[in-house]
Amino acid sequence: MKIGIYGLGRFGRFWGKTLSRDFDVYGFNRSAVDPPPAGITLVSEEELFSCDTVFLAVSISAVETVATRITPFLREGITIADTCSVKVYPARIMEEIFPSYVNILGTHPMFGPDSGRNGIKGLPLVFSPVRGEEEKFDLWREIFLNMELDVIEITPEEHDREAAFTQGITHFIGRVLERLDLKESRIATEGYKALLEIVEQTCNDPLQLFMDLQHYNRHTHEMRTLLSRSIEETMQMLKSADPGGDSF
Amino acid sequence: MKIGIYGLGRFGRFWGKTLSRDFDVYGFNRSAVDPPPAGITLVSEEELFSCDTVFLAVSISAVETVATRITPFLREGITIADTCSVKVYPARIMEEIFPSYVNILGTHPMFGPDSGRNGIKGLPLVFSPVRGEEEKFDLWREIFLNMELDVIEITPEEHDREAAFTQGITHFIGRVLERLDLKESRIATEGYKALLEIVEQTCNDPLQLFMDLQHYNRHTHEMRTLLSRSIEETMQMLKSADPGGDSF
Numbered sequence: 039m040k041i042g043i044y045g046l047g048r049f050g051r052f053w054g055k056t057l058s059r060d061f062d063v064y065g066f067n068r069s070a071v072d073p074p075p076a077g078i079t080l081v082s083e084e085e086l087f088s089c090d091t092v093f094l095a096v097s098i099s100a101v102e103t104v105a106t107r108i109t110p111f112l113r114e115g116i117t118i119a120d121t122c123s124v125k126v127y128p129a130r131i132m133e134e135i136f137p138s139y140v141n142i143l144g145t146h147p148m149f150g151p152d153s154g155r156n157g158i159k160g161l162p163l164v165f166s167p168v169r170g171e172e173e174k175f176d177l178w179r180e181i182f183l184n185m186e187l188d189v190i191e192i193t194p195e196e197h198d199r200e201a202a203f204t205q206g207i208t209h210f211i212g213r214v215l216e217r218l219d220l221k222e223s224r225i226a227t228e229g230y231k232a233l234l235e236i237v238e239q240t241c242n243d244p245l246q247l248f249m250d251l252q253h254y255n256r257h258t259h260e261m262r263t264l265l266s267r268s269i270e271e272t273m274q275m276l277k278s279a280d281p282g283g284d285s286f
Numbered sequence: 287m288k289i290g291i292y293g294l295g296r297f298g299r300f301w302g303k304t305l306s307r308d309f310d311v312y313g314f315n316r317s318a319v320d321p322p323p324a325g326i327t328l329v330s331e332e333e334l335f336s337c338d339t340v341f342l343a344v345s346i347s348a349v350e351t352v353a354t355r356i357t358p359f360l361r362e363g364i365t366i367a368d369t370c371s372v373k374v375y376p377a378r379i380m381e382e383i384f385p386s387y388v389n390i391l392g393t394h395p396m397f398g399p400d401s402g403r404n405g406i407k408g409l410p411l412v413f414s415p416v417r418g419e420e421e422k423f424d425l426w427r428e429i430f431l432n433m434e435l436d437v438i439e440i441t442p443e444e445h446d447r448e449a450a451f452t453q454g455i456t457h458f459i460g461r462v463l464e465r466l467d468l469k470e471s472r473i474a475t476e477g478y479k480a481l482l483e484i485v486e487q488t489c490n491d492p493l494q495l496f497m498d499l500q501h502y503n504r505h506t507h508e509m510r511t512l513l514s515r516s517i518e519e520t521m522q523m524l525k526s527a528d529p530g531g532d533s534f
Contacts, residue, residue, distance in 0.1 A: 148475060162472065162473055197473065203469075204475060205478065215455075217520070223451075225440075225448055225453075232483060235477075273514075
């Protein structure tokens with residue numbers, strides 16, 4: 039089986055290299071790629087779609103443009119899998135744009151070159167078939183299980199709802215705290231050290247990912263509303279416990 | 287040397303037991319203590335102040351009442367050490383209320399029965415002499431160093447300023463997230479798991495401690511103002527990056 043990777047950023051390179059242990063992996067990137075990615079044979083955009091399955095490793099906000107651009111190259115029976123951190127939006131875009139003879143698979147590999155540094159065994163991968171031939175999805179489910187990934191099969195909707203309150207809230211807190219420019223401290227508690235790590239981890243990811251997570255997952259709106267309300271209530275609780283009202 | 291512990295709550299019991307390895311430790315609690323604390327001899331309130339040093343292990347909001355109540359028992363040369371998580375407020379109260387012949391030492395042992403479960407070696411203790419005989423402070427500095435604590439000598443003001451942005455912010459985030467009733471998740475990232483731990487740790491402490499940390503440390507007001515502003519700015523950044531303005 040020939041596997042293609044569309045987009046050779048940090049994650050695309052990592053994913054291609056990982057898959058190259060068991061498969062022939064081909065890659066295409068719209069801009070020049072330097073240094074050449076390990077384990078991936080660079081091909082033209084058109085050639086890439088002679089692969090059996092092509093993973094889109096592009097930012098969420100690029101999915102619509104990319105989907106439109108690659109549609110002329112898609113032949114019957116090909117499987118296109120996105121790897122986005124939101125699932126409803128890319129599924130909808132791909133369903134709308136791709137011809138009905140294209141199999142569409144949603145995946146969210148919940149790891150990257152950092153967390154997968156020492157191997158990806160046991161790490162979670164969200165698996166959401168969107169449309170197409172069952173046998174293609176069975177094959178990929180099997181491949182991911184053979185890679186010893188923790189395959190989590192949920193719908194795009196279930197993923198987004200849960201991710202808004204896990205990944206979404208973590209990134210939001212990380213970005214909010216980043217602005218406070220928190221410092222290490224000799225009197226740091228364990229909890230505070232954990233908070234600093236969250237800031238570092240989330241802000242290591244591109245700002246674009248943060249913006250896209252918040253923008254393209256409609257449940258993050260609810261998350262932010264509930265978070266704002268909770269902050270308001272917590273402030274209120276402090277105020278009402280203070281008879282003088284001066285200290286707060 | 288005889289050491290007294292005033293207040294035999296969770297921390298008072300733990301601190302008394304720890305000190306009882308090297309000293310005779312006596313304890314008093316305003317309400318009945320059950321079961322009897324390990325390593326601590328229960329005495330009357332008056333007797334407690336025949337000790338050379340008495341640690342106040344009471345909540346921050348009780349410091350003023352307790353200081354007033356114990357003043358008649360204080361004899362010349364005694365050392366009273368508070369153990370509060372804020373330092374400016376108890377120092378000011380004790381200076382105002384105690385006669386000038388009482389030595390006043392501020393301490394903030396930054397650990398408790400949970401974090402000190404496997405010993406307190408290397409754990410931080412903030413050390414802030416407030417007023418009195420240098421030799422008494424030298425003695426306690428020496429004792430804490432012999433206990434292999436990380437003795438951090440800073441002023442009450444320095445402590446509160448730094449604690450507002452370490453302990454204060456951590457507890458605030460923990461309490462805010464507690465209201466969202468976050469759940470464990472199969473798609474939890476490492477950052478999200480760290481966030482859940484922060485909620486658990488901070489909300490394990492009494493709500494009173496949270497309220498007092500925010501109330502009696504004037505720097506937490508600035509922390510909360512900056513945090514609110516940062517949330518506002520982050521929301522604003524998301525809005526302005528969204529031309530339609532619908533998604534946010």
